[in-house]
Amino acid sequence: MNDSVGFWKRFFAGFLDVLIISLPLSLIFSWITGDWENEDFSTILNLLYMLIVPIVWYGYTVGKRIMGIRIVRVDGRKLGIGTMLLRTFVAGIVYVLTLGIGYIVSAFMVGMRKDHRSIHDFIAGTYVTSEKP
Template identity: 45%
Template sequence: MERRSGFWIRLGARLIDGLFMAGVVYFLILIFSLDTQSAAVQAGESALMILYFVLVPVLWFGHTLGKWALGIRIVRDDGSEVNFLTMVIREFLVGLLYAVTLGIGIIVSAFMIGLREDKKSIHDLIAKTKVIYGRA
C-alpha cells in the first residue's frame, strides 16, 4: 500500500527546490550581469521557476530535486506518471487561484495536507494528483 506524504516532508522538498532555484537564478545573474530591478529579468526568473516546477516532474517521474532528495514524488490519482497538462494545472493554474485568494488558498491547502486522511491539498484535488513516498 502506498504511503502519502504529509505537510512537513512536502514543505521540506519545496524549500530544497527553492534554495536550488535561488542558486540557479543567482548564478545566471552573476554570469550575465543581469539587472535584478529589470522587469524583464524578474519575469524571466518567474518563468524559470514555473518551467522547473512544471517540466521537471514530467521528465523525472514526478520528482523535483527536493522531492527526489526526500524520497517523495507526484503521481496521478490512478498511480500513473504526471503529464504536462496535469502539471500545468497543478502548478500554474492553481497558483493563479492562490494569488487571486491573496494567499488564503495556500493556508487552506496546508491545513488540508495536515488534516485530511488522504493528505491532498487544493492543487492535488484540482489536478487529480497525490504525493507519495517512493522513487520511480
C-alpha cells in the same frame, strides 16, 4: 493512497528546491544581467522546472528526490503536461485570486487530511507519495 506524504516532508522538499535550484538561478541571472530587481527570466525558468522536471523524472524534483517523495496521479497514469499545468498554473491562479488564503488552506489540508492532498492536488488529480516509481 495510504502512503501519501504529510506537510513537513513536502515543506522541506520545497525548501530544498528553492535553496538548490531557485536561489542559484536568481543569483546567476541577476549577475549576468546586472539587474538585481528584475527576476522575470529566472521566474520563468523556475516555473518551467516545476512544470517539466516532474514529467520527465517520474514525479520528482530535486528537493522531492532528496526527501524521497514524488508527485503521482490518483488514477495511476503517468504525469503529463496537462496534469502539471493544472497543478502549477491553474492552482497558482486560484491561490492568487484568493489572495493567498487558498495557499494557507492547502497547507492545513496537507497537515490535517488523512490523504494529505492540497487544493492543487485536487485540481490536478494528484497526490504526493513516498512510493518508488
